[in-house]
Amino acid sequence: MAEAEAGGDDDARCVRLSAERARALLAGVDTLLFDCDGVLWRGETAVPGAPEAVSALRARGKRLGFITNNSSKTRAAYAEKLRRLGFGGPTAPGAGPEVFGTAYCTAVYLRQRLAGAPAPKAYVLGGPALAAELRAAGVASVGVGPEPLQGDGPGDWLDAPLEPDVRAVVVGFDPHFSYMKLTKAVRYLQRPGCLLVGTNMDNRLPLENGRFTAGTGCLVRAVEMAAQRQADIIGKPSRFIFDCVSREYGLDPERTVMVGDRLDTDILLGATCGLKTVLTLTGVSTLGDVRSNQESDCEVKKKMVPDFYVDSIADLLPALQG
Amino acid sequence: MAEAEAGGDDDARCVRLSAERARALLAGVDTLLFDCDGVLWRGETAVPGAPEAVSALRARGKRLGFITNNSSKTRAAYAEKLRRLGFGGPTAPGAGPEVFGTAYCTAVYLRQRLAGAPAPKAYVLGGPALAAELRAAGVASVGVGPEPLQGDGPGDWLDAPLEPDVRAVVVGFDPHFSYMKLTKAVRYLQRPGCLLVGTNMDNRLPLENGRFTAGTGCLVRAVEMAAQRQADIIGKPSRFIFDCVSREYGLDPERTVMVGDRLDTDILLGATCGLKTVLTLTGVSTLGDVRSNQESDCEVKKKMVPDFYVDSIADLLPALQG
Numbered sequence: 172m173a174e175a176e177a178g179g180d181d182d183a184r185c186v187r188l189s190a191e192r193a194r195a196l197l198a199g200v201d202t203l204l205f206d207c208d209g210v211l212w213r214g215e216t217a218v219p220g221a222p223e224a225v226s227a228l229r230a231r232g233k234r235l236g237f238i239t240n241n242s243s244k245t246r247a248a249y250a251e252k253l254r255r256l257g258f259g260g261p262t263a264p265g266a267g268p269e270v271f272g273t274a275y276c277t278a279v280y281l282r283q284r285l286a287g288a289p290a291p292k293a294y295v296l297g298g299p300a301l302a303a304e305l306r307a308a309g310v311a312s313v314g315v316g317p318e319p320l321q322g323d324g325p326g327d328w329l330d331a332p333l334e335p336d337v338r339a340v341v342v343g344f345d346p347h348f349s350y351m352k353l354t355k356a357v358r359y360l361q362r363p364g365c366l367l368v369g370t371n372m373d374n375r376l377p378l379e380n381g382r383f384t385a386g387t388g389c390l391v392r393a394v395e396m397a398a399q400r401q402a403d404i405i406g407k408p409s410r411f412i413f414d415c416v417s418r419e420y421g422l423d424p425e426r427t428v429m430v431g432d433r434l435d436t437d438i439l440l441g442a443t444c445g446l447k448t449v450l451t452l453t454g455v456s457t458l459g460d461v462r463s464n465q466e467s468d469c470e471v472k473k474k475m476v477p478d479f480y481v482d483s484i485a486d487l488l489p490a491l492q493g
Numbered sequence: 494m495a496e497a498e499a500g501g502d503d504d505a506r507c508v509r510l511s512a513e514r515a516r517a518l519l520a521g522v523d524t525l526l527f528d529c530d531g532v533l534w535r536g537e538t539a540v541p542g543a544p545e546a547v548s549a550l551r552a553r554g555k556r557l558g559f560i561t562n563n564s565s566k567t568r569a570a571y572a573e574k575l576r577r578l579g580f581g582g583p584t585a586p587g588a589g590p591e592v593f594g595t596a597y598c599t600a601v602y603l604r605q606r607l608a609g610a611p612a613p614k615a616y617v618l619g620g621p622a623l624a625a626e627l628r629a630a631g632v633a634s635v636g637v638g639p640e641p642l643q644g645d646g647p648g649d650w651l652d653a654p655l656e657p658d659v660r661a662v663v664v665g666f667d668p669h670f671s672y673m674k675l676t677k678a679v680r681y682l683q684r685p686g687c688l689l690v691g692t693n694m695d696n697r698l699p700l701e702n703g704r705f706t707a708g709t710g711c712l713v714r715a716v717e718m719a720a721q722r723q724a725d726i727i728g729k730p731s732r733f734i735f736d737c738v739s740r741e742y743g744l745d746p747e748r749t750v751m752v753g754d755r756l757d758t759d760i761l762l763g764a765t766c767g768l769k770t771v772l773t774l775t776g777v778s779t780l781g782d783v784r785s786n787q788e789s790d791c792e793v794k795k796k797m798v799p800d801f802y803v804d805s806i807a808d809l810l811p812a813l814q815g
Contacts, residue, residue, distance in 0.1 A: 317641065320668050325698065325706045328668070346642050346650070348672040353707045374718045376647065384647045385675045385719035393715040396696045397707035 185461050188449060188479040193490035196447065196479070202420060202427045203228060204236040204446070206407075207249070209432035209454020210484060211237075212256055214379035218453050220485025222257030227491035229262060235269055236416050238429075240371035240406035240436060242273040242343035242387065245300045267419065273370035273406040274301045276415045277341060278308035280405055284366055285310065285338055292336040294359050296352050296390060297343030297370070305341070313337065317347045318355070328354050339366035342394050342402065344376065344387045353393055360398040367398060371406030373436070377455060407431075408439035413446075430484060434460055434475040442474040450477035451484050507783050510771060510801040515812035518769065518801070524556040524742060524749045526768070528729075529571070530563065531754035531776020532806060534578055536701035540775050542807025544579030549813035551581060557591055558738050560751075562693035562728035562758060564595040564665035564709065567622045589741065595692035595728040596623045598737045599663060600630035602727055606688055607632065607660055614658045616681050618674050618712060619665030619692070627663070635659065639669045640677070650676050661688035664713045664724065666698065675715055682720040689720060693728030695758070699777065729753075730761035735768075752806060756782055756797040764796040772799035773806050 186192065205211060211221050228235060237249065244252070249270040254260055261269050274297075285291035295302055295312040302312040313334050321331050328351060340356045359365050369391035375383040391402050405411050416422065424445040431437020432454025441448035450456060458480065464472040481487065508514065527533060533543050550557060559571065566574070571592040576582055583591050596619075607613035617624055617634040624634040635656050643653050650673060662678045681687050691713035697705040713724050727733050738744065746767040753759020754776025763770035772778060780802065786794040803809065 319639065319641075325700050325704075328706060329700070329704055346672045348675070350668045350670040350707065350712075353670070353711065357707055374721065378647050378651070382647075382651055384650060385672065385679055385715070389675065389715040389718045390672075392718055393707070393711040396711040396714055399696065 184476045184478055185450070185458075185465070186479050188481050188486065190489040192479065193487055196428065197228075197231070197233070197487075197490060200233070200426045200428050200447065202234040202236065202422055204238050204413075204416065204427065204429045204441075205484075206431035206433070206437045206454075207237055207239045208241065208377065210430060210451050211253075211258060213453070215256075216379070217256040217258075218483055218485065220483060220488060222259075224484045224487045224491070225258045227488060229259060231491060234420060235261075236420065237270045238407065238412060238416065239270070239272045240373055240387075240412075241376075242277065242301050242370035242406075243298050244272060244274065245303050246270045246272060246275045248300065271412060271416050272304075273412065274304040274343065276412050277301065277343070277368060277370050277405045278304040278310060279415050280368060280403070280411060281305060281310045281339055281341070281366075282308040288338055290336055291338055292334060293339040293341045294334070294337045294356060295341045295343070296345040296348055296356060296394070297341060298345065301341065301343045301370070310339075311336075312341075314352065314355070315347075318349055318351045320349070320351050329358065331355065333358060337362070338364065339368055340394065341368045341370070342387065342391045343370040345390060348390050353397060356394050357397045360394075360400065367394065367400055367402045369394075369402035369404045371436075372404055373406075407433075407436035408443060410440065410444055413440060413444045432456060434464060434477070438477045439471070439475050441477075448477040448479070450480040451482075452480065453483050506798045506800055507772070507780075507787070508801050510803050510808065512811040514801065515809055518750065519550075519553070519555070519809075519812060522555070522748045522750050522769065524558065524744055525550060526558040526560050526735075526738065526749065526751045526763075527806075528753035528755070528759045528776075529559055529561045530699065532752060532759075532773050533559075533575075533580060535775070537578075538701070539578040539580075540805055540807065542805060542810060544581075546806045546809045546813070547580045549810060551584060553813060556742065557583075558742065559592045560729065560734060560738065561592070561594045562695055562709075562734075563698075564599065564623050564692035564728075565620050566594060566596065567625050568592045568594060568597045570622065593734060593738050594626075595734065596626040596665065598734050599623065599665070599690060599692050599727045600626040600632060601737050602690060602725070602733060603627060603632045603661055603663070603688075604630040610660055612658055613660055614656060615661040615663045615690075616656070616659045616678060617663045617665070618667040618670055618678060618716070619663060620667065623663065623665045623692070632661075633658075634663075636674065636677070637669075640671055640673045642671070642673050651680065653677065655680060659684070660686065661690055662716065663690045663692070664709065664716050665692040666709045667712060670712050675719060678716050679719045682716075682722065689716065689722055689724045691716075691724035691726045693758075694726055695728070729755075729758035730765060732762065732766055735762060735766045754778060756786060756799070760799045761793070761797050763799075770799040770801070772802040773804070774802065775805050
């Protein structure tokens, strides 16, 4: 019996998800939420066996959701990538999109917060996908693309024209981030009631072969520090992204599993929202990181311990076959 | 008697510096260190009476030092500005420069830390003044000026060529700060032993008429977060900048006054280094801020209370006349 094998109450967490335990877990859940990068794929390459595991879950009638902090793709672009790498798509008639990226969820947030504004507009530090999801939600945007320094000094930078109707500054992944954009963001944020929204606080964006580049969190922090205020954060571990899924799916948290490769985003989100949690070792976090959190005195770190772990989500296959 | 008027031991701090108290204070000190912006001038306009007060201190034989977190001017440019706005210059024969800006002090730091390196070179997120002070200290630099995004995606950004001999990343005030620069900084910082130095952590750069733009601290934080390491900070309230002055002047802290307009930089530095401290109300901090720090439970905030305050450094004049 799993609990006995794993020892006492506290130690019962982070148990290897054997085929037997996986069968018991899956019998009690309707929905599985997956992080994407480091779980389903790395860059453009599917994790071996992951497409088969996801397809087997679909065949068993499980509802799937794909939750990603990445703001640089639309829902449609993610759905296309899922299909392209062999993860299929929703089969139920009338099923809506399965993907909850921070570009989409930020748009949901702005639609809620700017409801009633005659022509809601956002200053976007981010890419075309973020602007597209906002537009689909009825929020216009300005700012996408390069914004080089204009003029000879601070006086000129502060005199550059602003748009009249901007009611929010949205900070996402923006490879064209610049000092001029930072300055503009701060100027918009001095307007009464102007919102500051960050898609996520990831410090790094992992790429293939262990490489990484600076993450959106670095840009959000710079804006927060200059504006001297905290951003509303959409992505994991903020529960807003889970609330988006929950509202569209009508979720029962106790019958929902969160599967991810990061303790500080995926597993913390699951713990915060009362979901069952599974760490997969194909991405960022390791069992050493889990151990370190288990031994920590910090309450938040103690929450960053999954119920179960797998070497890869391909390990779910035996429980789904036969 | 000042102590009696001001009440008990704790309350004796932040006493108005009357002419009588100023005479007593000045009788016991050799050196006065002044912050510049908000103390001597605002933008290009001298604080009324400030040049006369500084000249009177020179006439009394006091040694003066001008300490600024601003990294966008060389020592020579600051000396020229002091003269232009009527603050004069050192009169003693053979006296060295009186200005200690973070561009110069960062160069001192790098010369110390990179001593022994055959051809020390830094990647500089900053302006030409920072590069010039580094060059004068024997440290070459790359990176000054615009650095637009190259290539189509993260792979290309990470493949952009790096310089072979860079041993430090220096983050100062850089109006050309960009995501591409952030990415390059992080790549240099992955090299073993590469230093990360921030000129200062000011969140805002105050301009004339209450306007401000984003400060160097915002850029340092972005690099720190992406690199997952802390920068060595040169400017106030870090004591390195005081150590620079102390080494060149041979200071006795007990016979030195720090005069500034910011509690969190100038006054904290003075308290940390055992100097006497005077807050002037011509800049950022107010007596309300002082009160709030006096009432705080936070040990660091309790240190951000000056010994004395003046409405303006022109208030020193009566004690220096006659």
